[in-house]
Amino acid sequence: MQDLSGKVALVTGAASGIGRAIAQAYADAGAKVAVADIAADKARDAARSMGPDAIGLAMDVTDEDQVEEGFAQTARELGPVDILVSNAGIQIISPIVDLSYADWKRMLAIHMDGAFLTTRAAMRQMIAAGRGGSIILMGSAHSHVASKFKAPYVAAKHGLLGLARVIAKEGAANGIRANVICPGFVRTPLVEKQIPEQAKELGISEEAVIRDVMLKDTVDGEFTTLEDIADTALFLAGFGSNALTGQSLLVSHGWHMA
Numbered sequence: 001m002q003d004l005s006g007k008v009a010l011v012t013g014a015a016s017g018i019g020r021a022i023a024q025a026y027a028d029a030g031a032k033v034a035v036a037d038i039a040a041d042k043a044r045d046a047a048r049s050m051g052p053d054a055i056g057l058a059m060d061v062t063d064e065d066q067v068e069e070g071f072a073q074t075a076r077e078l079g080p081v082d083i084l085v086s087n088a089g090i091q092i093i094s095p096i097v098d099l100s101y102a103d104w105k106r107m108l109a110i111h112m113d114g115a116f117l118t119t120r121a122a123m124r125q126m127i128a129a130g131r132g133g134s135i136i137l138m139g140s141a142h143s144h145v146a147s148k149f150k151a152p153y154v155a156a157k158h159g160l161l162g163l164a165r166v167i168a169k170e171g172a173a174n175g176i177r178a179n180v181i182c183p184g185f186v187r188t189p190l191v192e193k194q195i196p197e198q199a200k201e202l203g204i205s206e207e208a209v210i211r212d213v214m215l216k217d218t219v220d221g222e223f224t225t226l227e228d229i230a231d232t233a234l235f236l237a238g239f240g241s242n243a244l245t246g247q248s249l250l251v252s253h254g255w256h257m258a
């Protein structure tokens with residue numbers, strides 16, 4: 001088990017699902033954790049359950065002022081950030097021809113602008129503190145493959161690979177590493193919501209969506225779990241050198257192998 005004692009981690013979208021599991025794993029490993037989410041009350045509740053060294057932050061990752069204020073509060077209350085997990089995300093299922101421009105922009109704002117704004121704030125604190133850091137962007141198997149009806153999601157998740165590679169190059173001199181975790185399907189609220197939506201778009205049953213769409217290309221027909229992703233995030237947070245940077249790790253039961 002990684003020991004993150006003395007480290008400060010900020011996780012976005014941490015009131016639910018994958019982000020919450022990662023924040024909990026970091027807290028269990030001894031880190032002080034800022035639980036950031038647009039759902040402020042849920043973020044505070046989650047932080048309370050993670051012990052006295054966790055704080056909840058109201059942060060819409062698409063809002064520059066809220067991101068800056070959240071990082072400033074974290075530095076004041078916990079210390080400068082050593083680990084960022086840019087994880088907040090949503091899903092919108094729609095064929096391109098029916099997708100509104102507003103929904104396209106909302107998706108890119110949350111996944112891409114959010115990653116940029118939180119990365120910039122984290123890098124500034126990491127460089128000023130002079131002790132390096134680990135930046136983890138939450139990609140997806142959709143950082144490497146495409147699926148119907150997910151155009152902005154697939155585009156944004158592919159884009160995160162490029163962002164991580166630039167962070168890796170710019171951050172190296174200051175010991176800042178950047179990597180992308182690319183999960184397969186994990187049964188969080190984000191996925192539960194899209195099972196009936198996909199069934200409707202494809203005209204098939206919900207069981208068929210799970211079997212023939214979501215898990216079709218895995219090696220064993222199994223969902224990835226919250227623990228699988230939290231373990232990967234722990235490993236990347238604790239890895240101590242620039243040897244592992246600018247990479248993406250697929251954690252998807254072999255759905256895609258790269």
Ligand code: NAD
Nearest residue numbers: 013016017018038060061087088089140183185186188190
């Ligand atoms: P989730 O819906 O359980 O959690 C997402 C969290 O993000 C929620 O708490 C929500 O309030 C928060 N959020 C949404 N918009 C926000 C904003 N603008 N600012 C701050 N917080 C915001 O979803 P999840 O499945 O845990 O997804 C987390 C990340 O993992 C997403 O980036 C998603 O794309 C990625 N991912 C999920 C899966 C999966 O199968 N669940 C697979 C691959 C990648």
